[in-house]
Amino acid sequence: MDAMLSLFRRKETPPSKPTFVPDSPDEPPQLTTLKTLVIVYDPVVDMVSGKQLSEHMNWNRVEDLARGFMSDILQVSNGLVRYQIIQRLDVDDFPAKVDGYKYDAQTYLDVLRGAYLPYMPQEANYYAIIERFNILQRVAGNEIDEVWIFNFPHAGFYESIMGGPGAFWCNAPPLKHTEAAKRRFVIMGFSYERGVGEMLENMGHRVESIMEKTFEGIPDEANLWKRFIRHEQTHPGHAALGNVHFAPNSERDYDWNNPRKVWSECDDWLDNFPNFKGAAREVNADDWGRGDTREHHKWWLKHLPKTNGRINGIHNNWWQYVANPNLVNL
Numbered sequence: 001m002d003a004m005l006s007l008f009r010r011k012e013t014p015p016s017k018p019t020f021v022p023d024s025p026d027e028p029p030q031l032t033t034l035k036t037l038v039i040v041y042d043p044v045v046d047m048v049s050g051k052q053l054s055e056h057m058n059w060n061r062v063e064d065l066a067r068g069f070m071s072d073i074l075q076v077s078n079g080l081v082r083y084q085i086i087q088r089l090d091v092d093d094f095p096a097k098v099d100g101y102k103y104d105a106q107t108y109l110d111v112l113r114g115a116y117l118p119y120m121p122q123e124a125n126y127y128a129i130i131e132r133f134n135i136l137q138r139v140a141g142n143e144i145d146e147v148w149i150f151n152f153p154h155a156g157f158y159e160s161i162m163g164g165p166g167a168f169w170c171n172a173p174p175l176k177h178t179e180a181a182k183r184r185f186v187i188m189g190f191s192y193e194r195g196v197g198e199m200l201e202n203m204g205h206r207v208e209s210i211m212e213k214t215f216e217g218i219p220d221e222a223n224l225w226k227r228f229i230r231h232e233q234t235h236p237g238h239a240a241l242g243n244v245h246f247a248p249n250s251e252r253d254y255d256w257n258n259p260r261k262v263w264s265e266c267d268d269w270l271d272n273f274p275n276f277k278g279a280a281r282e283v284n285a286d287d288w289g290r291g292d293t294r295e296h297h298k299w300w301l302k303h304l305p306k307t308n309g310r311i312n313g314i315h316n317n318w319w320q321y322v323a324n325p326n327l328v329n330l
Helices: 002-009 062-076 105-112 126-132 135-140 196-214 224-228 266-271 293-302 319-323
Strands: 032-041 044-046 081-091 146-151 160-163 185-191 262-264 281-283 306-311 314-317
Touching: 032 062, 032 319, 044 105, 062 081, 062 146, 062 196, 062 293, 081 319, 126 135, 126 160, 135 185, 160 196, 185 196, 196 224, 196 293, 196 319, 266 281, 314 319
Parallel strands: 032 081, 032 146, 146 185
Antiparallel strands: 160 185, 262 281, 306 314
């Protein structure tokens, strides 16, 4: 592992800062097309039938998950974020852990059956994957913008993680010594044991991390991100959209089916941002799918600002930062 990291250290370059653009009421939102590399770890686990893990366990098809996720993101961003899958790489293997360990088919299935505890340390070796698939070089050459890794329980991948010069927390610690990419990039970890709703949750946490960084240093009274994530527990009577785990009326994590009504500024964000009119109404779980994970996350993501203009140096289309973290000033 140390030898591998040393390869990345030799390629370090200083991060470049995005150019600061002055405030403007008219600057149009950027459309972002993300050239995406998809890596699928789906090893054969039944040598007689040749069945791969996903089929053997009757889990989801990667094609269906990718199609549903891309469709939802296109919809909730009003077409401002578009994914273009430029290559899919299918890997008939288990990913290596940070210490080099790999499951074999029998051991992994025994873990699923509860015969053994999952292997520790559980984290996957991102650097081995980055090196094997030339990810830094491909990002630097503008061949790809981000990576999706489809995997399975106990594979050891974060929901999202960022690399490149100036990489910052993206629901996981940044990948060090990846400056050779010359640009920041995100690796999404999607499990085909789960559904599109969980993929949107991964994206939601990416949104939280990137927008928190985007608004870093903006005073609370002007920090629109902090206003966006208000919910009844933090601001009684003045909820906005809440966060990924807390709907406006949630009383605990993942409480997306709560029938109690609370006042929310959600319509003001959707219809009037950034020229708020003080519009508020009572909302409850009926508004975001009555506990359906996918529907709540689509509702929340749909309310992210995506309009003209720039305030305090930050564009009113937040999706361009979520899709392209290189636009975030550090």
